Amino acid sequence: MTDMRLSPRERLVLTAIIELYIATGEPVASQALARVFVDREGLSSATLRNVMAALGEAGLLEQPHASAGRVPTAAAFRNYVGQIQQPGRPQAMGMGGAGNADSPLSVERRGQIEESFSGVASTHEYLKRTSHVLATLSHGLGVALANTATGQVLEHIHFSRLATGRVLAVLVTQAGAVLDRVLTLDRELAPLELETASRYLNENFRGWPVDRIRVEVERRVEIEREAYRELLSSVEELCRKGALAGGEGVPALFVEGMANLIGAEQDRERLRQMLLALEAKQRLVELLTAYVDGREQEVRVVVGLDAASPAMQDLVLIGAPARLGSTNVGTVAVIAPTRIQYQEMIEAVSYIARLSERLLDVPNA
Numbered sequence: 001m002t003d004m005r006l007s008p009r010e011r012l013v014l015t016a017i018i019e020l021y022i023a024t025g026e027p028v029a030s031q032a033l034a035r036v037f038v039d040r041e042g043l044s045s046a047t048l049r050n051v052m053a054a055l056g057e058a059g060l061l062e063q064p065h066a067s068a069g070r071v072p073t074a075a076a077f078r079n080y081v082g083q084i085q086q087p088g089r090p091q092a093m094g095m096g097g098a099g100n101a102d103s104p105l106s107v108e109r110r111g112q113i114e115e116s117f118s119g120v121a122s123t124h125e126y127l128k129r130t131s132h133v134l135a136t137l138s139h140g141l142g143v144a145l146a147n148t149a150t151g152q153v154l155e156h157i158h159f160s161r162l163a164t165g166r167v168l169a170v171l172v173t174q175a176g177a178v179l180d181r182v183l184t185l186d187r188e189l190a191p192l193e194l195e196t197a198s199r200y201l202n203e204n205f206r207g208w209p210v211d212r213i214r215v216e217v218e219r220r221v222e223i224e225r226e227a228y229r230e231l232l233s234s235v236e237e238l239c240r241k242g243a244l245a246g247g248e249g250v251p252a253l254f255v256e257g258m259a260n261l262i263g264a265e266q267d268r269e270r271l272r273q274m275l276l277a278l279e280a281k282q283r284l285v286e287l288l289t290a291y292v293d294g295r296e297q298e299v300r301v302v303v304g305l306d307a308a309s310p311a312m313q314d315l316v317l318i319g320a321p322a323r324l325g326s327t328n329v330g331t332v333a334v335i336a337p338t339r340i341q342y343q344e345m346i347e348a349v350s351y352i353a354r355l356s357e358r359l360l361d362v363p364n365a
Contacts, residue, residue: 006079009043013051014060018080022339027069030297047255052199070321077316077338081301083345096309105347113137113351119357122153123209123329126322128254130332130352135257137348140336143319145288152210157201159194159238169238174207179216197238211327253285261337292319299350303338314338318345320353322345324360 006014016036017028025083037043052070055061060079061070072080116133120126127144134142153174167183189197189269205213268359301322306313318340319333332353334345 001329005176010051010055011083012044013048014055014072014076015080015083016196017052017055017061018076021072022341023243025339027064027071028105029069032069042111072338074313074338079343081303081342081346084346085299085301093325103331105351109137109344110351113348113355117355118357123360125345126356126359127330127332130322131254131256133352134189134332134334134349137259138257138318138334138336138340138345139260141255141257141261142290142332142334143284143331145285145331146253146275146332147211147328154201154205154208154210161189161191161194164188167238169309171210173210185238189238194238202206209327211267215327222300224339245269255284261335284335287317287335288333291317292321292331292333299346300352301342301346305335316342318342318349320349321355322353329360 014031016033018035020028020032030045030052033048033052034043038049052061056070060076060272061074062073063070067138105198106239113133116136116268117126117129121130123146127146130144134140135146136142151173154171155174156172158170160170162168162182165188167185167189169181169183171181201213205216208216287305292300299318302317302319305315305317306312314337316338317333317335319331322329322332332349334349335339338347338364
């Protein structure tokens with residue numbers, strides 16, 4: 001049963017159940033639901049029980065125990081998120097008795113976020129601070145993943161010829177990282193050409209983010225091809241083959257808030273399995289890469305991560321790309337139990353992702 005196939009009454013009841021569950025963490029009984037709808041005609045306890053039964057048959061509610069109330073399924077949360085993210089929907093969908101669990105991001109909260117990022121001026125600092133802030137706000141796991149070359153600021157680059165068509169590129173970042181890469185070129189470059197290329201990059205691009213250098217070199221090649229044809233063709237060849245691709249392997253990943261998930265999960269064995277899945281950094285990188293498209297602008301919400309690991313079926317990922325102009329600097333995200341304040345966290349993730357534009361100062365040509 002999709003959102004479009006729910007009757008207005010079923011949608012109203014399902015929203016109330018979800019918000020009560022978010023607020024209390026307890027299965028929702030028809031008596032508790034009746035108190036929410038006490039002033040609404042036609043929604044007696046008997047009617048509510050019938051609606052809840054229909055929602056259960058549709059796979060939107062489940063009953064943990066025979067005598068217990070109902071809890072929303074992953075499908076129900078996906079339905080709820082779909083309503084929140086529909087254009088033109090009111091931001092606050094609280095049902096009064098549900099405690100207004102999903103209020104919009106307040107001015108006070110925005111101020112707290114701004115203050116948390118005080119003094120941040122680099123991509124590395126921004127992503128590291130983001131994981132801490134999102135873990136604090138969500139009481140879940142705050143995750144920030146740098147784009148492969150993001151956060152690497154050029155200090156110095158050197159090229160050495162190894163053999164015919166093979167060159168060693170050694171890149172030193174301003175953070176002190178030394179990244180080396182063997183390049184296989186389509187054409188042979190003489191030692192003098194390699195020296196000239198490295199001198200050109202060091203003199204023109206020291207202090208630039210590595211990923212921006214490649215874009216700027218391509219732009220200059222088109223504009224200045226005739227004036228610097230030989231020099232720029234050598235630089236272009238080296239960049240095209242990955243001289244500025246950064247380090248191999250897993251990109252920089254910042255994670256904070258694992259203790260929040262420990263406190264939120266009662267089943268110790270399921271908790272152990274979940275942590276094993278999350279502690280593998282490669283798995284987190286794969287999750288963010290698979291679910292959040294760096295070319296898009298909007299927040300992505302994925303309820304139920306069991307496709308990545310069965311132990312993660314009761315988790316939700318809320319993530320968004322952080323951009324600087326047309327450049328994707330990384331991905332910021334929250335991973336938390338499905339009983340999370342969705343609207344506030346969707347807005348918080350979006351707000352923090354947009355902060356990258358104001359916080360990060362990129363050198364100009």
